[in-house]
Amino acid sequence: MPRDVRMRGFERRHDVDEVLRLLDARLAPLPAEEVPVDRAAGRVLARGVVSAVDVPGFDRSAMDGYALRGEETFGATTYAPRTFSLRGEARPGHPFDGAVGPGEAVRVMTGAPIPTGADAVCRAEVAREEDDGATVLILEPVSPRKNVGARGEDVRAGTALLDAGRRLRPQDAGLCASVGEGRPSVVRRPRVAVLVTGDELLPPGEAPSGARIVDSNSLVLAALARRDGAADVEVERLRDDRSLVRARLAAAAARADVVLVSGGSSVGTEDHAPTLVAELGELPVHGVAMRPSSPAGVGFVDGRPVFLVPGNPVSCLCAYEFFAGPAIRRLGGRPMDWPHRRVTLPARRKLVSQVGRVDYVRVRIVDGAVEPLAVAGASILSSTVRADGAVVIERDSEGIEEGGEVEVRLY
Amino acid sequence: MPRDVRMRGFERRHDVDEVLRLLDARLAPLPAEEVPVDRAAGRVLARGVVSAVDVPGFDRSAMDGYALRGEETFGATTYAPRTFSLRGEARPGHPFDGAVGPGEAVRVMTGAPIPTGADAVCRAEVAREEDDGATVLILEPVSPRKNVGARGEDVRAGTALLDAGRRLRPQDAGLCASVGEGRPSVVRRPRVAVLVTGDELLPPGEAPSGARIVDSNSLVLAALARRDGAADVEVERLRDDRSLVRARLAAAAARADVVLVSGGSSVGTEDHAPTLVAELGELPVHGVAMRPSSPAGVGFVDGRPVFLVPGNPVSCLCAYEFFAGPAIRRLGGRPMDWPHRRVTLPARRKLVSQVGRVDYVRVRIVDGAVEPLAVAGASILSSTVRADGAVVIERDSEGIEEGGEVEVRLY
Numbered sequence: 018m019p020r021d022v023r024m025r026g027f028e029r030r031h032d033v034d035e036v037l038r039l040l041d042a043r044l045a046p047l048p049a050e051e052v053p054v055d056r057a058a059g060r061v062l063a064r065g066v067v068s069a070v071d072v073p074g075f076d077r078s079a080m081d082g083y084a085l086r087g088e089e090t091f092g093a094t095t096y097a098p099r100t101f102s103l104r105g106e107a108r109p110g111h112p113f114d115g116a117v118g119p120g121e122a123v124r125v126m127t128g129a130p131i132p133t134g135a136d137a138v139c140r141a142e143v144a145r146e147e148d149d150g151a152t153v154l155i156l157e158p159v160s161p162r163k164n165v166g167a168r169g170e171d172v173r174a175g176t177a178l179l180d181a182g183r184r185l186r187p188q189d190a191g192l193c194a195s196v197g198e199g200r201p202s203v204v205r206r207p208r209v210a211v212l213v214t215g216d217e218l219l220p221p222g223e224a225p226s227g228a229r230i231v232d233s234n235s236l237v238l239a240a241l242a243r244r245d246g247a248a249d250v251e252v253e254r255l256r257d258d259r260s261l262v263r264a265r266l267a268a269a270a271a272r273a274d275v276v277l278v279s280g281g282s283s284v285g286t287e288d289h290a291p292t293l294v295a296e297l298g299e300l301p302v303h304g305v306a307m308r309p310s311s312p313a314g315v316g317f318v319d320g321r322p323v324f325l326v327p328g329n330p331v332s333c334l335c336a337y338e339f340f341a342g343p344a345i346r347r348l349g350g351r352p353m354d355w356p357h358r359r360v361t362l363p364a365r366r367k368l369v370s371q372v373g374r375v376d377y378v379r380v381r382i383v384d385g386a387v388e389p390l391a392v393a394g395a396s397i398l399s400s401t402v403r404a405d406g407a408v409v410i411e412r413d414s415e416g417i418e419e420g421g422e423v424e425v426r427l428y
Numbered sequence: 429m430p431r432d433v434r435m436r437g438f439e440r441r442h443d444v445d446e447v448l449r450l451l452d453a454r455l456a457p458l459p460a461e462e463v464p465v466d467r468a469a470g471r472v473l474a475r476g477v478v479s480a481v482d483v484p485g486f487d488r489s490a491m492d493g494y495a496l497r498g499e500e501t502f503g504a505t506t507y508a509p510r511t512f513s514l515r516g517e518a519r520p521g522h523p524f525d526g527a528v529g530p531g532e533a534v535r536v537m538t539g540a541p542i543p544t545g546a547d548a549v550c551r552a553e554v555a556r557e558e559d560d561g562a563t564v565l566i567l568e569p570v571s572p573r574k575n576v577g578a579r580g581e582d583v584r585a586g587t588a589l590l591d592a593g594r595r596l597r598p599q600d601a602g603l604c605a606s607v608g609e610g611r612p613s614v615v616r617r618p619r620v621a622v623l624v625t626g627d628e629l630l631p632p633g634e635a636p637s638g639a640r641i642v643d644s645n646s647l648v649l650a651a652l653a654r655r656d657g658a659a660d661v662e663v664e665r666l667r668d669d670r671s672l673v674r675a676r677l678a679a680a681a682a683r684a685d686v687v688l689v690s691g692g693s694s695v696g697t698e699d700h701a702p703t704l705v706a707e708l709g710e711l712p713v714h715g716v717a718m719r720p721s722s723p724a725g726v727g728f729v730d731g732r733p734v735f736l737v738p739g740n741p742v743s744c745l746c747a748y749e750f751f752a753g754p755a756i757r758r759l760g761g762r763p764m765d766w767p768h769r770r771v772t773l774p775a776r777r778k779l780v781s782q783v784g785r786v787d788y789v790r791v792r793i794v795d796g797a798v799e800p801l802a803v804a805g806a807s808i809l810s811s812t813v814r815a816d817g818a819v820v821i822e823r824d825s826e827g828i829e830e831g832g833e834v835e836v837r838l839y
Contacts, residue, residue: 055632055663058651072810074636079807081696108668108698110628112639126696128628128739130639171808178813186839187651188745188812191644195741195809197635217521217539221466224608225485228523228541233602240469240598252466257519285492287519287537328539330606334599358769396490397582398606399483401599402589428597 027284027304027312032412033375036302036315036340037353044322046350047207047274051200058190059246060203061350066179068196071169076131078107078138080164083153085122087137087161098154103146107132122153131165138164172196182350204350206248210273211238212265213254214280214290215328220254233398234279234333238326241337242277245356246349257281259289266290267297270318275345277337280328283312290325294318306374306412309395310336330398335377338407357406357426362387364423368408370416379404380425387423404428438695438715438723443823444786447713447726447751448764455733457761458618458685462611469601471614472657472761477590479607482580487542489518489549491575494564496533498548498572509565514557518543533564542576549575583607593761615761617659621684622649624665625673625691625701626739631665644809645690645744649737652748653688656767657760668692670700677701678708681729685759688752691739694723701736705729717785717823720806721747741809746788749818768817768837773798775834779819781827790815791836798834815839 049063078084085101093099101122107113109128117123117134125131125138143157172178178196179189185201193201218232225231232254239250251273255262262281269276281288291314294300298318303325305313313336314325324341326333343353365386370376379390382405389408390400406427410416417423460474489495496512504510512533518524520539528534528545535557536542536549554568583589589607590600596612604612629643636642643665650661662684666673673692680687692699702725705711709729714736716724724747725736735752737744754764776797781787790801793816800819801811817838821827828834 053633055647055650058647058654070636072636073641075639079805081694108628109626110640126698127694128626166805166807170805171810178810186813187648187655188741188809188839190651191648191741192809192813194632194642194644194647195636197642199633199635215520215539217519221605222464222610224610225481225483225606228486228521230484231605231608233605236466236469236605237598237602239466240601243469244598283492283538285537330599330602394490394577394581396577398599398603399582399589402597402603428599 030304030306030311030374031302033305033307033339034412036305037343039301039315040322040340040344040347041353043317044344044347047205047348049202050205051202054190054194054199054201057185057193057201057203058187059185061184062179062181062201063204063350064202065177065181066193066196066198066201067177068172068174070196071174072172072195073166073168073170076168077166078125078127078129078131078164079166080138080140081126082138082140082164083122083144083155084117084125084131084135084138085155086117086119086135087159087163089120090137090139090155090158093155093158095156098145098156101153101155103150103153136161136165140164184351206246207274207345207348208272209242209247209250209275209277209345210269211235211250211252211277211279212262212269213252214257214262214278216257218254233330234326234328237330237334238277238279238337241342242345245342245345246351247345257287257289259293262289263293263297266293266318266323270297270321270323274321274348275341276318276321276323277326277341278323279326279333282314282325282327290314294323294325298323307335307339308374308376310339310377313340315340327395329395331379331395331401334401339377355426357428359424359426361422361424364388364417364419364421367419368410368417368423370410370414372413372415375412376410378408378410380408381405382425387425401428441715441717441722441785442713444716444718444750445823447716448754450712450726451733451751451755451758452764454728455755455758458616458759460613461616463614465601465605465610465612468596468604468612468614469598470596471612472595473590473592473612474615474761475613476588476592477604477607477609477612478588479583479585481607482585483583483606484577484579484581487579488577489536489538489540489542489575490577491549491551492537493549493551493575494533494555494566495528495536495542495546495549496566497528497530497546498570498574500531501548501550501566501569504566504569506567509556509567512564512566514561514564547572547576551575595762617657618685618756618759619683620653620658620661620686620688620756621680622646622661622663622688622690623673623676623680624663625668625689627668629665644741645737645739648741648745649688649690649748652753653756656753656756657762658756668698668700670704673700674704674708677704677729677734681708681732681734685732686752686756687729687732687734688737688748689734690737690744693725693736693738701725705734705736709734718750719785719787721750721788724751726751738806740806742790742806742812745812750788766837768839770835770837772833772835775799775828775830775832778830779821779828779834781821781825783824783826786823787821789819789821791819792816793836798836812839
């Protein structure tokens with residue numbers, strides 16, 4: 018049999034949308050885990066948070082001043098102050114140990130519990146202590162409830178504060194702490210394994226030399242996975258040795274939640290990854306109607322998604338963004354949508370595309386208009402460095418005319 | 429002397445812009461450090477990166493196929509193929525050890541070095557091996573340079589790739605690795621110390637009880653500092669004990685790059701932080717014309733910035749965003765500007781403000797319009813949880829009329 022049958026080509030190219038529907042159907046958020054609330058910011062709630070308590074749990078002073086019975090101050094002026102017997106002091110964390118009776122006041126600081134019997138706080142600026150602190154003169158009337166923060170004014174017991182699925186912002190995590198939710202239940206973050214294959218690859222940190230180039234894909238994939246909420250990312254670089262790749266792929270699928278295999282994703286004799294995924298599990302997608310990244314693949318081993326990412330660095334970035342990124346976000350409970358900030362601007366030049374495939378076009382923004390990068394081969398990593406972002410041109414589009422509006426996903 | 433002189437008030441309120449000018453003038457990015465390139469994504473370059481090498485360092489095949497002299501294929505067709513003697517194979521990382529002479533070809537895989545003597549690659553799809561791989565028939569002509577990626581096509585030696593001050597995106601870090609920049613020089617990330625003062629505070633994780641509430645500020649401040657690039661954030665909770673706070677403040681300023689002190693920032697008897705900062709260093713700002721957060725302060729101890737952040741949770745968030753955040757970003761080499769995503773939308777209701785102070789208004793976005801939150805006291809942390817973002821109303825504005833455009837900084 019002649020050697021050239023090895024170039025067997027792809028049976029068919031899958032549509033990008035079809036692949037995303039498959040991921041949507043097959044992947045669900047990982048199980049919940051509890052985390053200490055001071056590590057919860059950025060995490061996605063697996064269970065909503067309902068407050069069991071009032072916050073604050075007591076009426077508190079909103080001012081530095083004097084707690085008393087508001088109605089007793091009515092008519093007070095600078096010239097005709099009302100005099101109160103000063104019974105003591107309340108500070109935050111140090112309540113006044115007693116009750117405020119008629120004609121009595123307690124010095125209070127902002128945040129201190131309002132003593133029993135008092136119902137208002139007169140601001141310190143309109144009061145004056147006398148007799149070495151035995152009495153206080155009140156120079157202005159203060160209505161009942163004035164300068165008092167009521168028990169439960171921030172949160173009432175029983176209130177649903179945060180829904181499941183919410184990604185906790187700093188203040189959301191703070192509110193969990195306030196209500197005593199010490200270990201919120203959050204979606205576990207996916208563990209990601211990155212296998213980079215290729216005899217030509219040197220590890221990042223080494224200098225390229227002779228016929229060997231430096232692996233940049235592992236670094237790009239790891240950084241993107243961390244952006245998307247991966248807990249940890251393990252990287253292994255492997256020779257193009259079928260049995261070695263097989264063993265490491267099986268091991269990776271056994272311990273990680275997502276496996277990314279960079280390189281060897283196409284249909285050549287040294288492209289082991291597709292047949293190995295099919296052997297170890299299933300490979301429902303191999304070959305996608307897109308550019309770059311058409312040799313991308315999506316499979317499952319032990320139920321874990323495995324993404325075949327072409328070795329060309331631009332294809333690698335593109336295949337990650339289209340497929341692996343949404344999957345990692347879904348497993349971690351985040352939205353599958355691209356997380357990029359988007360801007361819509363006019364095209365300075367035509368963006369060419371072909372009906373029947375999705376195009377991922379690196380663009381620059383120059384003077385408020387979008388232009389595709391002139392040099393844009395899939396092997397040119399520097400093109401993604403010169404680019405400000407990417408434009409995705411949908412399958413049924415012939416591209417975007419000069420002057421047309423384009424949405425840029427900013428890097 | 430009567431006790432009430434303790435309520436001494438602020439000498440004057442500083443303008444927000446004046447405080448930012450002070451920070452801009454006094455703070456500079458921290459010294460550089462080298463990091464392994466596979467940890468460099470997200471870091472800010474202290475020194476630009478210039479490539480010392482061509483990438484790739486050799487002409488490489490862009491296809492699986494046969495490397496040969498292009499002009500020898502001219503006139504080839506399926507019916508009149510050109511026959512070449514097949515001398516061997518080149519794979520990525522495995523160059524062909526020899527030269528390609530007239531009438532000769534070498535089997536090449538994508539990414540393999542082009543052998544000496546060859547100048548083009550004929551795609552495998554239009555070639556056929558015969559004689560057990562001793563010869564290959566070429567069925568289509570291929571011009572010289574076709575399917576060959578030239579040495580330096582991605583990066584040429586001597587090219588300035590990335591400028592100092594750039595925050596490395598995943599692909600930027602990848603490009604550093606590709607050119608052999610193993611330890612880029614990046615701005616050191618600031619160490620942040622958070623001191624939270626208050627006898628009433630319980631640590632996050634505990635349930636509020638009696639007169640005690642749970643500290644949420646440390647958690648919010650730590651999460652915001654991490655968002656802004658802090659290397660690590662150390663939190664200490666301290667009783668309202670002047671000598672204790674003094675000692676811990678001095679120690680924090682000796683080991684951290686930025687100190688945040690939450691609580692006790694105002695002018696009451698238990699507000700130790702301002703006088704302590706003034707004693708240990710200087711306190712050029714205390715009291716700011718803004719709402720909330722007017723008791724905020726900015727000082728320096730041992731040359732390190734110290735931010736006095738009011739204890740009320742909304743004021744805490746606000747003071748961080750206005751002053752501490754820009755400072756942490758500046759020290760880490762990032763832009764001082766707020767990092768929030770912004771949207772401009774019409775106001776559904778009037779946003780009231782007062783000329784002479786900056787207002788920080790928590791808002792919701794409902795049906796594409798902006799509305800201020802009804803309950804919005806500085807002590808109501810839950811208001812920031814219900815909010816989608818904040819609107820900053822400048823000093824000279826009386827607010828925004830119903831229907832006017834407002835810019836929301838999204839949380």
